[in-house]
Amino acid sequence: MQAWANIETVTPERFKEGMRRLAAGVTIVTTVHDGERNGLTATAVTSLSAEPPQVLVCVNRRAGAHDLIHKGSRMCVNVLSHRHKNLAARFSGQLGIYGRERFNAGRWMTLKTGAPVLEDALASFDCIVTERIQAATHTIFIGRVVDVRIRPKARPLVYASGTYARLEHQPKSSRAKTSSAKSAARKSAASRRRSGRTAR
Ligand SMILES: Cc1cc2nc3c(=O)[nH]c(=O)nc-3n(C[C@H](O)[C@H](O)[C@H](O)COP(=O)(O)O)c2cc1C
Secondary structure: OHHHOOOOOOOHHHHHHHHOOOOEEOEEEEEEEOOEEEEEEEOOEEEEEEOOEEEEEEEEOOOOOHHHHHHHOEEEEEEOEHHHHHHHHHOOOOOOOOHHHHHHOOOEEOOOOOOOEEOOOOEEEEEEEEEEEEEOOEEEEEEEEEEEEEOOOOOEEEEEOOEEEEOOOOOHHHHHHHHHHHHHHHHHHHHHHHOOOOOO
C-alpha cells in the first residue's frame, strides 16, 4: 500500500471528462424531516443487494437535502422517465429553485416513510437509511427498501456526455415484422436445402 502513497491522482477535470462517458439512469432522491421536504437529482445511485433489498446513494455534503437525509433517516429514490427532463433540471438547481419549492412541479404522494414519491416515476424505492459512510466530499447513504411503486413501462431518462437523452425502443410492430421476416427467411432456406438448391 505504502508504495502507492505518493502517487499523483488525475486532475478533477480529467476525471470528470472520463466520467461523462458513463451513461447513467437519472433519479430524484427525496427526503423529509420534521415536515421539511427536499430533494436532488442524482445519478450516483445503485442497487446494492436484493436480500435484503438495499440501494446506495452518494450525496454531496453541501446538497440541501444532505442533512435532512442524515437526520430523518429516510429517502425515496424516484427513477425518472424521458418525460421528466424538466423535473431533473429543477432538482439539480439549474432553474434556481431550491428546497420545498422544487415540489411545486410534478405530482407527489407518500408511501411508508413519508419521503416524497413522484407519482409517475418509472419506479420509486422508499427507504429507511441504515448506514452512512463518509467519503471525502460525499456521504454514501445505504437505504433498506421498505416499499416500492412500479409504473407501467415508459422510456428511462439517461444522462451522458453532459446531456439528457432517452433510449430508443424498437416499436413492437417493427419487432414483429423483423421476427416474421427472419422466420420466413429460415423457412425458405430450409426449403432450398430440401430441394438441393443453394442461396445466392
Ligand atoms: C444529471 C445530474 C446528476 C447528478 N447526480 C448527483 C449525485 O449523484 N449526487 C449529488 O450529490 N449530486 C448530484 N447532482 C448535483 C445535484 O443535483 C445538485 O447539486 C443539486 O442542486 C443539489 O441540491 P441543492 O441545490 O439543494 O444543494 C447531479 C446533477 C445532475 C444534473
